[in-house]
């Protein structure tokens with residue numbers, strides 16, 4: 327079934343290669359598809375054989391020999407050798423009948439991970455998976471709003487469960503595909519926009535625009551959509567059966583977000599035609615994956631399992647051409663991630679260790695935690711990080727910085743223990759000063775635009791007030807008096823756990839107004855939902871809007887803002903795309 331067709335050149339992390347390959351995403355299919363013979367593939371010293379006994383379809387990554395012409399050229403030696411061509415994936419080896427199939431492994435308790443659920447903090451996107459369209463439709467990452475966390479986590483992490491009405495992630499249209507608009511900016515369709523073209527018409531249009539590889543890739547994705555769960559399960563079974571050494575990169579327990587890695591892979595493949603978006607998405611992803619211990623040599627293993635799962639579940643449409651398209655896409659994906667990680671390695675650690683220096687319980691389920699990183703941690707107010715506790719190794723969760731960068735280098739977070747939330751519960755109930763946690767790199771673009779004098783309208787719901795507070799401090803530090811109107815929402819007065827701090831800031835800064843808003847209980851302050859306040863107060867003509875809080879609040883907040891005529895490019899909130907790009 328799986329004839330030997332192509333093999334994959336070793337992916338590389340060398341800076342020379344990085345310079346030469348750049349993003350790699352803009353390559354044409356033809357450029358990637360440099361035909362190689364199978365014996366050439368063996369030249370890579372991969373240890374791969376003839377495809378008869380070794381079921382691996384991808385040559386493992388090998389360090390390039392320094393005597394290779396391209397390397398010498400990169401090192402500054404004169405060479406008449408051609409510049410390095412982008413890596414090619416060249417699956418070798420037929421998938422013969424003797425190949426190990428995961429079906430059996432799935433039931434085999436000796437296969438690591440075989441009977442477990444898939445990773446909570448996946449390899450490719452521990453906190454989230456595919457970018458999703460925003461409330462207004464297929465506007466891409468900027469239109470993305472965080473979706474409801476799926477049980478049991480509920481911690482501040484993007485979720486990969488499609489929100490109702492947002493369409494399936496596997497839909498082979500641009501529905502779930504990030505596009506160009508500036509990240510972090512909400513771009514829902516205007517309420518009075520003409521009706522979207524019928525799905526079929528849109529698809530026809532996209533097909534007409536798409537490259538041959540993109541068409542093949544989408545066709546495969548359409549085929550697996552009805553069996554997405556099975557495809558995902560098979561993918562992980564393959565991965566852990568064929569590459570048990572990779573099992574350690576995943577958390578011990580695997581929860582409902584089992585398909586993050588798989589989804590991230592498919593998302594990336596889907597973006598194959600959009601070099602800029604793909605590069606940005608994958609570069610973030612590549613950098614974020616350093617903290618998991620992801621190595622270049624892991625990529626071929628993942629690629630072969632991806633193709634393996636697709637081969638099986640898209641069998642009705644699978645062809646040699648389709649396989650080659652996926653191989654090219656995956657090669658480009660891998661190379662961008664590897665290059666980004668290699669570049670990042672030169673300037674930043676894979677993770678930071680941070681000692682808890684203060685643990686302040688504000689309510690029965692909310693704590694404000696302050697940590698001291700072991701080395702300087704550069705970030706911007708409004709950004710978030712990923713965080714791992716000693717109690718749940720390899721389970722990472724996102725939290726926003728609750729303060730602007732401080733001279734003492736300390737970082738603080740607002741943590742709410744959610745039911746069955748492993749990390750959040752541990753941080754609230756178990757963590758003590760002296761405990762050491764790990765931090766991934768910062769991410770997110772919900773940052774203050776200091777290039778404008780526009781006012782800032784901020785909606786902070788629950789612990790979503792954390793980045794808003796950081797932004798207030800940031801505006802204060804910049805010294806320009808910009809009007810800042812903060813609506814701080816909670817379900818009841820008790821949950822306004824940071825109101826004292828916010829009101830203290832209000833007293834210090836004449837340009838700042840803080841209004842508590844309580845939705846579900848009696849209050850002396852404003853009663854109602856945060857989005858209502860958008861309509862009730864204002865006008866907001868000269869304001870930029872920043873939203874942070876539960877996904878439902880963000881969605882209805884964006885709706886309210888758009889409803890009163892705020893331009894899309896003036897609405898900012900953490901986007902799922904950014905969370906994915908942060909490697910989580």
Ligand SMILES: NC(=O)C1=CN([C@@H]2O[C@H](COP(=O)(O)OP(=O)(O)OC[C@H]3O[C@@H](n4cnc5c(N)ncnc54)[C@H](O)[C@@H]3O)[C@@H](O)[C@H]2O)C=CC1
Pocket residue numbers: 480481482483724725726727740741742786787788789790791792793814815816817821843844845846855856857874875876877878879880882
């Ligand atoms: N801890 C952090 O660093 C950050 C947390 N977040 C997110 O903020 C959220 C905070 O959760 P909780 O404190 O439990 O908030 P919560 O559920 O208590 O709600 C906070 C406020 O949002 C409003 N709200 C909730 N759902 C709404 C909806 N569908 N429409 C309109 N308003 C709605 C509530 O009425 C309340 O005013 C979590 O989803 C968390 O992931 C966001 C950014 C940073």
